[in-house]
Amino acid sequence: MRTEHARPIRLSDYRPPDWLVDTVDLDIALHPTRTRVRSRLRLRPNPQAAGPAAVVLDGDDITPLSVRIDGVPMADSAYLATPDGLTIPQPPAGPFVLEIETEIDPSANTKLMGLYRSSGNYCTQCEAEGFRRITFFPDRPDVMAVYTTRIEADRDEAPVLLGNGNLIEQGDVPGTTRHFAVWHDPFPKPCYLFALVGGRLGARTATFTTMSGRTVALGVYVESGKEERAGYALEALERSMRWDEQAFGREYDLDVFNIVAVADFNMGAMENKGLNIFNDKYILASPETATDADYAHIEAVIAHEYFHNWTGNRITCRDWFQLCLKEGLTVFRDQEFSSDMRSRPVKRIADVRVLRGHQFVEDAGPLAHPVRPDTYREINNFYTATVYEKGAEVVRMLETLLGRERFRAGMDLYFTRHDGRAATVEEFVACFAEAAGTDLSQFMLWYAQAGTPELAVTRRDDAQAGTLSLEIAQVLPPTPGQPSKLPMVIPLALGLVGPDGDDLPIRRAGHGPVERGVLVLTRAAETFVLEGVPAGTVPSLNRGFSAPVKINADLTSDDLRFLAAHDSDPFNRWQAVQTLASELLIENVAVIRAGGAVRHDGGFVHALAAVLADERLAPAYVAQVLSIPSEGDIARDIGRDVDPEAIYLARQALRRALGNDLAPTLRILYERLRQDGPYSPDAASAGRRALRNVCLDLLAAPGHPAAIALAAAQYSEADNMTDRMAALATLALHDTPEREAALADFFERFRADPLVIDKWFALQAMIPDPGTLDRVRGLAAHPAFSLANPNRVRALIGSFAQANHTQFNRADGEGYRLVVDTVLALDGVNPQVAARLATAFRSWRALEPTRRAAARAGLERLAGTASLSRDVADIVERSLG
Numbered sequence: 044m045r046t047e048h049a050r051p052i053r054l055s056d057y058r059p060p061d062w063l064v065d066t067v068d069l070d071i072a073l074h075p076t077r078t079r080v081r082s083r084l085r086l087r088p089n090p091q092a093a094g095p096a097a098v099v100l101d102g103d104d105i106t107p108l109s110v111r112i113d114g115v116p117m118a119d120s121a122y123l124a125t126p127d128g129l130t131i132p133q134p135p136a137g138p139f140v141l142e143i144e145t146e147i148d149p150s151a152n153t154k155l156m157g158l159y160r161s162s163g164n165y166c167t168q169c170e171a172e173g174f175r176r177i178t179f180f181p182d183r184p185d186v187m188a189v190y191t192t193r194i195e196a197d198r199d200e201a202p203v204l205l206g207n208g209n210l211i212e213q214g215d216v217p218g219t220t221r222h223f224a225v226w227h228d229p230f231p232k233p234c235y236l237f238a239l240v241g242g243r244l245g246a247r248t249a250t251f252t253t254m255s256g257r258t259v260a261l262g263v264y265v266e267s268g269k270e271e272r273a274g275y276a277l278e279a280l281e282r283s284m285r286w287d288e289q290a291f292g293r294e295y296d297l298d299v300f301n302i303v304a305v306a307d308f309n310m311g312a313m314e315n316k317g318l319n320i321f322n323d324k325y326i327l328a329s330p331e332t333a334t335d336a337d338y339a340h341i342e343a344v345i346a347h348e349y350f351h352n353w354t355g356n357r358i359t360c361r362d363w364f365q366l367c368l369k370e371g372l373t374v375f376r377d378q379e380f381s382s383d384m385r386s387r388p389v390k391r392i393a394d395v396r397v398l399r400g401h402q403f404v405e406d407a408g409p410l411a412h413p414v415r416p417d418t419y420r421e422i423n424n425f426y427t428a429t430v431y432e433k434g435a436e437v438v439r440m441l442e443t444l445l446g447r448e449r450f451r452a453g454m455d456l457y458f459t460r461h462d463g464r465a466a467t468v469e470e471f472v473a474c475f476a477e478a479a480g481t482d483l484s485q486f487m488l489w490y491a492q493a494g495t496p497e498l499a500v501t502r503r504d505d506a507q508a509g510t511l512s513l514e515i516a517q518v519l520p521p522t523p524g525q526p527s528k529l530p531m532v533i534p535l536a537l538g539l540v541g542p543d544g545d546d547l548p549i550r551r552a553g554h555g556p557v558e559r560g561v562l563v564l565t566r567a568a569e570t571f572v573l574e575g576v577p578a579g580t581v582p583s584l585n586r587g588f589s590a591p592v593k594i595n596a597d598l599t600s601d602d603l604r605f606l607a608a609h610d611s612d613p614f615n616r617w618q619a620v621q622t623l624a625s626e627l628l629i630e631n632v633a634v635i636r637a638g639g640a641v642r643h644d645g646g647f648v649h650a651l652a653a654v655l656a657d658e659r660l661a662p663a664y665v666a667q668v669l670s671i672p673s674e675g676d677i678a679r680d681i682g683r684d685v686d687p688e689a690i691y692l693a694r695q696a697l698r699r700a701l702g703n704d705l706a707p708t709l710r711i712l713y714e715r716l717r718q719d720g721p722y723s724p725d726a727a728s729a730g731r732r733a734l735r736n737v738c739l740d741l742l743a744a745p746g747h748p749a750a751i752a753l754a755a756a757q758y759s760e761a762d763n764m765t766d767r768m769a770a771l772a773t774l775a776l777h778d779t780p781e782r783e784a785a786l787a788d789f790f791e792r793f794r795a796d797p798l799v800i801d802k803w804f805a806l807q808a809m810i811p812d813p814g815t816l817d818r819v820r821g822l823a824a825h826p827a828f829s830l831a832n833p834n835r836v837r838a839l840i841g842s843f844a845q846a847n848h849t850q851f852n853r854a855d856g857e858g859y860r861l862v863v864d865t866v867l868a869l870d871g872v873n874p875q876v877a878a879r880l881a882t883a884f885r886s887w888r889a890l891e892p893t894r895r896a897a898a899r900a901g902l903e904r905l906a907g908t909a910s911l912s913r914d915v916a917d918i919v920e921r922s923l924g
């Protein structure tokens with residue numbers, strides 16, 4: 044299939060580097076097509092390496108113009124330049140200085156890795172392996188060096204020049220139109236954290252006083268003219284810095300912290316030391332252009348990247364297999380931050396929705412891999428939900444198992460012991476084992492074994508003895524390369540909801556009280572006998588989603604309705620409603636496939652009505668309860684022989700039933716939650732809007748003209764993007780003239796605003812109508828569409844492939860064809876984004892036979908294409924494997 048077949052890289056092959064780099068001096072003269080890069084490396088043999096060795100530097104798409112050792116030019120024959128690097132077979136025996144000059148073309152860089160241009164500005168992206176596209180270097184995270192960077196550019200073209208660390212010098216280049224800036228970063232770092240920016244940028248600035256009283260200059264840089272929209276990001280940064288001091292005792296370390304927003308970016312954002320670079324969708328916000336969800340994402344991503352300064356930068360990863368060491372831990376930290384800034388239960392529910400929607404799906408298919416993979420062919424393909432989201436769950440389980448205090452002691456030990464180093468997952472876990480004085484060897488399986496554990500819980504009541512026995516069996520299904528598994532250690536937070544709805548104390552017969560209410564499972568099957576349990580008690584399992592597992596418990600619908608009404612754990616109260624809905628939906632999917640009539644469940648409607656009527660509950664929480672499982676959730680719960688059309692119909696039937704049966708209540712709530720002041724993105728106001736918009740959507744679900752008119756009115760009257768977008772999304776589900784009118788209006792209103800136009804593309808791609816295929820084809824030919832901009836591709840094609848279950852999975856295979864065509868067209872432009880798009884096929888084996896065959900044919904068409912990138916080839920081969 045491909046010409047070069049990349050060999051897998053294995054964790055077990057890890058060897059320390061032969062050469063270390065103490066300092067890196069870069070001199071980079073920016074030019075749109077001919078940027079000159081001079082690098083000066085102080086190299087020394089690694090005392091931990093085996094012995095004298097060649098110097099092997101990585102390179103990608105670059106050629107050396109000159110190479111010098113200790114100031115002396117090398118003969119061309121003394122080094123070997125290949126497409127993927129530069130080798131010096133016989134270097135000096137001791138430390139020496141290596142100078143290399145290269146020239147690169149940032150304008151031609153469409154992969155957006157290395158140095159590239161976005162809206163005319165210069166920026167870099169080096170994680171994971173982009174630095175080697177700028178200069179030759181041992182591009183591996185365990186080579187940590189102190190960087191000094193001189194950046195030079197035309198003063199007009201790039202009045203702003205930013206680098207890592209602190210600014211130590213700047214000035215004009217005499218007799219030219221050029222100027223320069225010199226940045227010095229005193230903290231040793233791997234090259235993936237290198238960054239520079241040059242361009243015409245405006246900034247919002249502030250100063251931050253750290254816990255020890257140092258002053259830090261903060262700057263959020265955006266395209267000139269958009270400074271107004273950077274204010275929220277700047278405030279979120281200040282909140283993040285304060286929180287990390289208070290929650291983890293972590294203080295910022297440089298005199299400067301800058302953030303730059305760019306329009307063309309492969310991922311969300313990047314934690315380069317002292318100079319974070321962001322996808323502008325996670326910076327720019329105004330009430331007219333950003334939704335409440337956008338604001339929440341901005342706050343979370345700002346925090347995430349800032350928190351990397353300690354978890355990722357000060358302590359980095361020894362090798363890329365350890366990616367979860369920084370990502371899982373930093374996601375855990377940003378989740379905790381958002382929980383403290385907003386509602387903790389609502390944040391937990393939202394995070395678990397994401398985990399199940401992405402990570403559980405990944406774990407159930409051919410792309411499943413352990414939180415710490417042990418082999419890869421393309422590291423870019425491992426920035427996954429498993430590494431990030433499940434990685435965060437694993438850290439959370441450590442906290443649940445050890446308790447807050449011992450967890451914090453483990454974190455403190457980690458920070459002191461490994462500061463300034465490149466660490467491993469073993470070293471991280473060892474800090475907790477040591478701080479808590481406990482054995483965590485079984486816990487390491489969470490990093491090594493892929494797949495989602497499935498728990499079967501059988502309950503036995505003994506009314507006479509007053510006991511409740513829980514028989515719990517755990518199974519971890521096979522995943523690629525892992526046919527059989529060992530039992531995991533699973534912290535299962537438990538509640539016992541007594542007959543009057545109050546929590547009972549949890550005592551194990553013969554063991555006494557259960558510490559913090561957490562049962563710790565360690566074996567394939569075990570029984571917990573709980574005492575002092577009156578008849579009519581209902582167990583509330585896995586409270587707060589204490590472990591990322593699936594639970595199959597023998598709870599009846601009555602039990603679930605009881606929990607939905609009384610569980611003191613808000614997560615499980617929400618979960619009870621979801622489980623009820625899921626059971627009903629799955630039953631109705633089967634009924635629809637058999638040609639029958641769907642069952643209406645008055646009990647379920649009643650349970651929802653009770654939650655709606657409970658005025659003690661926060662609106663944001665009620666909005667989550669009212670949001671029934673998505674089509675993706677239902678498909679995942681069904682798991683095999685999936686028919687997306689039947690799932691859609693079953694879900695629609697339930698939405699219509701809710702809209703009809705609850706109409707009076709929904710209507711009253713809709714009016715009562717009307718905004719009463721100017722827009723504010725705070726969590727409480729956002730929660731009211733969220734609930735109000737769920738009410739609107741359910742009211743409109745049956746398609747009554749009055750409700751459609753209500754949505755159309757909200758669309759035109761809205762003074763903020765949240766309400767306008769929600770109304771438009773509701774209208775989009777109904778094939779009416781109002782829909783097309785609003786879509787046309789939206790484009791005209793926001794045509795100058797790329798981030799808003801992305802919403803316009805995405806929304807249309809998600810319309811669950813057969814006409815959407817042609818609509819998406821048409822939009823792909825729209826003048827505003829471009830394969831060069833990842834946000835645009837994700838908005839149109841990504842949304843279609845990931846969020847439009849019926850139309851991507853059309854029975855005629857045309858949805859697959861459209862996505863395969865796009866992957867192929869994109870692969871030559873930006874392989875990383877193309878590969879991400881190709882993961883839309885990851886659940887193909889779970890489909891019913893007709894669609895399964897069509898999806899496989901799509902993957903095989905990809906596999907049969909010559910000169911596929913390594914990125915796409917890796918995804919396709921594993922998906923078919």
Ligand code: PHE
Binds near residue numbers: 348
């Ligand atoms: N490390 C980035 C993060 O914060 C993600 C990223 C990976 C960005 C690779 C760009 C390239 O999660």
Ligand code: ZN
Binds near residue numbers: 347373
């Ligand atoms: Zn990260």
